[in-house]
Amino acid sequence: MPNPITTSELAKKVVNHEETLILDVRNTDEFDNWKIKGGNVEVINEPYFNLLDGIDPVAENLVKDQEVIVVCAKGGSSQMVAELLEEEGGFTNTYNLDGGMKAWSEHLEPVKMGNLKDGGSLYQFVRLGKGCLSYMVESDGEVAIIDTNRMIDIYEAFAKEKGVQIKHLIDTHLHADHISGGRALADKVGGTYHLPPKDATELTYDYKALEEGNDITVGNTKVKVQPIYSPGHTVGSTSLIIDDEYLLTGDILFVKSIGRPDLTGKAEDWVGDLRNSLYKLYKRLSEDLIVLPAHYSFAEELGQGGSVSARLGDLYQRNEGLQVDDEDVFRKMVTENLPPQPNAYQEIRETNMGKITPEDEKQREMETGPNRCAVHG
């Protein structure tokens, strides 16, 4: 029987840049839309239904004692193919990814980014399957989580293990590519949910305004979470400076790209805001701030240990989205030739506003696929 491999075990291999061969047996459209990437991963695609009459289409390109991790949508078809590889092909080192791409899209890998000045630490939670990044600031027994994903149990278990209490759930903007877990987790643990007021006009529940001047303190040691209004991706988008060292940019600035202004149909209106945030507002900040975005799009953005970050000054040198001097060229870049919009983005926004409450299974389905919140210059 093929061995099972958990999403957690696979995530460790990806972030540690171990050589990993994946055989993805979903149909080719689904594979092309969204696949496992990162680290030292090589991935080949052969739909399972092409292997029912024999495994030759893949077997001839593989070595029998090579480690092969078979992946499909939910884990059923990959189990069958892994068994065929062993029984018909004599393969000896095959694994089946438990739960398939569905489980992979929900895995969060916590990576410690550093210690805070007066004690405490900052963790980045990397959602390898979707490219979402969320953050946990922990100090003196208290926690703030920023851009919380839907899988709130993972943060809760992590906080419990550390013996700390979740106090603040902060979203840098109203998300359109993934369902926020911020409000649900705030309700569950009795914490406070913070959102920029300009993104909250259609919210159907209570929240606390995330605004400049309303600094948030985590723990008694004064870890300062300082909101900076930086519109452009959404009208309310707000960045956070944490401990005077880290700049959480939300979906405004990424490591290799910049945010897109069109997910609410307002590209023309917000392109000026986006330019102002990137080319004026951030320029006034310290170049030594460490940029921590809410997404990454390219596997090469994953550094050692799986973290995604860059020094602000370095991004002004090498991020192509920050090198466009001509305003018209910039306007064209962020309003034309945009990638397809994220799956179900309108329904996701309405869910995040509290207007609709889809069942768990429906929520999973809405989040399928890549995040696509960036413009690639």
Place this chain on the structure above:
Amino acid sequence: MESAKVLDAKGLACPMPIVRTKKAINELESGDVLEIHATDKGAKSDLGAWAKSGGHELLKETEEGDVLKFWIKKV
């Protein structure tokens, strides 16, 4: 549309709807239409892709409540 056979694949998870469909198609004559009922959402894109790869023609697909229905004409 007249179906030569109706395959009930309701309640079956991937890969079974395709495995059963393949078997049922093999038992039909060229030009016959197979009607498939399934509930696994994955069947939707997979059946289309499978039919295409085998040269069969997906004539029609409908969604009635939770049940997905497909009509495939054997090549």
